[in-house]
Amino acid sequence: MLRRWLKANGLLAPTGIWLGLFLIAPLVVVVEFSFATRDTGVARAVLPWTTQAYLTALDPAFLPIFGRTLAYAGATTVACLLLGFPLAWFISRHGGRYRTVLLAAVLIPFWSSYLARIYAWKALLDGEGLVNTVLGWVGLDRDGGFLLTHGAVVLGLTYGFLPFMVLPLYVACERFDFRLVEASYDLGHGRVSTFFRIVLPGVMSGVLAGSLLVLVPAAGDFVTPKLLGGVDQSTFGSVIDDQFRGGNNWPLGSAMAVLLLVLVVVVLVLRGRRGEDVL
Amino acid sequence: MADQVRIARLWDVDSPRVTRRTMLGSMAFFALAACAVGPAPTNSGGTDGAGKAANLVDEPRLNFYNWTDYIAPETLPGFTAVTGIEVTYDNFSTNDEMEAKIASGQAGYDLVVPSDNFLRRFLRSGLLQPLDHDAIPNLANLEQRFVEAEYDPGNRYSVPWAWGTTGLAYSKSQLGDEVTGFDAFDLPAARGRSSILDEARDGMAIGLLKLGHDPNTTDARQIDDAANFLLSLKKKLGQINSDVIEPLTSGQVRLAQAYSGDAFQASDANDDVGYVIPEEGGLSYVDLLVIPKDAPHAGNAHRFIDHVLGAETGAALSNAVRYGSPNAAAKPLIDKDLLNDPAVYPPAEQLAKLPFTKDLGGDVEALYADAWTKVKTG
Numbered sequence: 097m098l099r100r101w102l103k104a105n106g107l108l109a110p111t112g113i114w115l116g117l118f119l120i121a122p123l124v125v126v127v128e129f130s131f132a133t134r135d136t137g138v139a140r141a142v143l144p145w146t147t148q149a150y151l152t153a154l155d156p157a158f159l160p161i162f163g164r165t166l167a168y169a170g171a172t173t174v175a176c177l178l179l180g181f182p183l184a185w186f187i188s189r190h191g192g193r194y195r196t197v198l199l200a201a202v203l204i205p206f207w208s209s210y211l212a213r214i215y216a217w218k219a220l221l222d223g224e225g226l227v228n229t230v231l232g233w234v235g236l237d238r239d240g241g242f243l244l245t246h247g248a249v250v251l252g253l254t255y256g257f258l259p260f261m262v263l264p265l266y267v268a269c270e271r272f273d274f275r276l277v278e279a280s281y282d283l284g285h286g287r288v289s290t291f292f293r294i295v296l297p298g299v300m301s302g303v304l305a306g307s308l309l310v311l312v313p314a315a316g317d318f319v320t321p322k323l324l325g326g327v328d329q330s331t332f333g334s335v336i337d338d339q340f341r342g343g344n345n346w347p348l349g350s351a352m353a354v355l356l357l358v359l360v361v362v363v364l365v366l367r368g369r370r371g372e373d374v375l
Numbered sequence: 376m377a378d379q380v381r382i383a384r385l386w387d388v389d390s391p392r393v394t395r396r397t398m399l400g401s402m403a404f405f406a407l408a409a410c411a412v413g414p415a416p417t418n419s420g421g422t423d424g425a426g427k428a429a430n431l432v433d434e435p436r437l438n439f440y441n442w443t444d445y446i447a448p449e450t451l452p453g454f455t456a457v458t459g460i461e462v463t464y465d466n467f468s469t470n471d472e473m474e475a476k477i478a479s480g481q482a483g484y485d486l487v488v489p490s491d492n493f494l495r496r497f498l499r500s501g502l503l504q505p506l507d508h509d510a511i512p513n514l515a516n517l518e519q520r521f522v523e524a525e526y527d528p529g530n531r532y533s534v535p536w537a538w539g540t541t542g543l544a545y546s547k548s549q550l551g552d553e554v555t556g557f558d559a560f561d562l563p564a565a566r567g568r569s570s571i572l573d574e575a576r577d578g579m580a581i582g583l584l585k586l587g588h589d590p591n592t593t594d595a596r597q598i599d600d601a602a603n604f605l606l607s608l609k610k611k612l613g614q615i616n617s618d619v620i621e622p623l624t625s626g627q628v629r630l631a632q633a634y635s636g637d638a639f640q641a642s643d644a645n646d647d648v649g650y651v652i653p654e655e656g657g658l659s660y661v662d663l664l665v666i667p668k669d670a671p672h673a674g675n676a677h678r679f680i681d682h683v684l685g686a687e688t689g690a691a692l693s694n695a696v697r698y699g700s701p702n703a704a705a706k707p708l709i710d711k712d713l714l715n716d717p718a719v720y721p722p723a724e725q726l727a728k729l730p731f732t733k734d735l736g737g738d739v740e741a742l743y744a745d746a747w748t749k750v751k752t753g
Contacts, residue, residue: 128412129412132412134741135499135500135737136495136496136499136737136740136741136744137496137497137499137500137501137737138474138477138478138496138497138499138500138502139413139478139500141412142412142413142414143412143413143414152745157749157752157753158752160752160753161752222625222627223626223627224626239567240567240568240613243627244567244613244614326567326612326613326614327609327610327612327613327614327615328609330751330752335748335751335752338573338748338751339748341471345744345745345748348748
């Protein structure tokens with residue numbers, strides 16, 4: 097009995113220690129910071145304990161940021177779905193022996209630094225950039241380019257998180273039995289009806305898993321809105337970043353991080369078990 | 376794909392086993408990590424009256440931590456030649472980076488160059504040694520303005536290294552001569568293409584100065600008014616960003632509140648970038664030599680401070696870094712074109728409108744920080 101216990105726990109020990117040291121302990125510290133008092137010296141968060149940071153974080157003044165963050169994350173998720181589903185479907189259905197190559201191509205941008213790629217977007221989107229120049233030929237250019245707009249932020253986020261959507265969708269498409277589509281046609285369903293009644297329910301687990309993988313990090317991202325967005329593009333993530341990096345208010349930053357975490361946990365719980373086959 | 380499924384199941388929050396384990400783990404770590412938050416350190420011990428400047432470790436060494444590209448080529452060799460003290464020279468590029476090392480208390484540096492806003496932070500936490508003025512006879516060379524300065528009256532903890540101003544950098548070709556004050560943010564060519572610094576006191580100063588208030592005000596209502604003014608100004612801005620060099624150089628930003636040093640770096644890369652001190656006024660900033668409390672060679676650090684305050688070394692430093700020099704004795708030896716540049720050495724009447732950022736104490740600084748958060752999020 098003891099030996100079995102030792103064996104089981106011995107196997108768990110490396111993971112347990114890893115999670116304990118590098119996941120749980122920092123999380124605990126963040127929670128502690130969130131209940132601490134702000135210090136304007138170098139300590140940043142000190143005793144006594146207080147809930148002031150939560151009161152500030154839940155202030156109605158922060159509501160616009162909250163809504164904006166959700167809007168960005170939601171728009172990003174929808175854009176990733178619209179782009180990712182046809183791609184995943186194509187790769188699994190028509191990829192043939194190039195499937196692996198096509199999947200690798202989706203992942204290749206990950207080989208270079210995200211920051212460098214966002215700076216590349218900055219160059220593409222600014223007033224004299226390629227995007228504005230090309231749109232200028234058909235009279236759709238904009239003074240100052242498309243940098244610092246809501247569109248730029250959603251574009252950057254979509255670009256960054258698309259692979260997270262494609263991979264689970266690909267797995268779902270791969271598992272989907274294509275004969276069902278033929279059967280549906282045989283039984284008289286049209287294209288639209290087949291898509292909504294047969295294909296979509298069949299790959300729903302992938303859609304849910306992919307949406308979650310995009311929605312959650314997109315809601316927490318701060319680099320993209322900071323670099324591509326302007327004055328009205330600050331999000332939950334960038335406000336947290338401000339509280340820490342500007343050194344303004346660590347307790348407030350921590351409280352906001354905890355609230356974001358709670359929100360994510362709620363989403364995960366609401367997800368239920370439907371997405372778990374793929375995720 | 377089977378493996379992937381198994382790994383991913385560990386994430387499930389509704390799996391009772393993981394939940395219990397996580398709970399137990401977090402309880403244990405709450406106990407362990409309780410040391411992460413402690414009482415606020417106070418500025419106690421040795422604050423009144425400096426001790427004699429002495430080395431804890433008796434060796435001819437000095438560990439100097441300074442900004443990148445912020446020294447004359449002959450400064451360090453000159454010091455070693457005169458005193459026989461070997462200098463270990465390390466660099467940082469942001470105040471945050473430097474603070475992380477100094478706050479740990481064991482970095483082993485003898486001399487550090489924070490900006491005045493970080494001096495305030497360090498002083499509140501009691502991280503610095505008071506200076507022994509007897510060991511720094513050249514302190515008499517300092518310009519009066521830097522002896523009386525609000526950030527550290529009487530140079531008890533710090534000696535200025537170089538100083539600059541917070542003003543407006545702009546594109547000459549796009550905005551021409553129209554940039555004289557904060558009204559420039561209303562220019563059509565600047566709309567959506569301008570930025571202000573992402574720093575509470577500097578950003579708030581725009582609102583305070585525009586409304587005719589003191590940028591060092593402690594009046595909560597004035598701070599609130601300034602925040603409201605900035606909220607309306609924000610609609611015309613492109614960004615709130617402290618990294619102005621790249622956007623100014625590329626022309627993306629046409630008008631930016633900027634530190635003079637950054638503005639000069641941008642204009643080195645692109646002639647089109649100009650710099651002006653707004654007619655409403657601005658703030659002066661200064662980078663300061665300080666000695667951390669735990670410095671192993673504090674005596675040598677005092678000797679270095681005295682060396683840099685010398686007329687010739689001070690002038691060489693200023694000529695190399697192209698910042699304002701706080702050293703009155705060095706003035707006659709500084710390049711004439713530098714000395715006559717009003718952007719580097721503003722005339723007296725302008726200087727009167729360029730106070731240093733004063734330490735307003737933790738509570739008022741917190742007011743500024745909160746008002747700034749309101750500006751950024753509103």
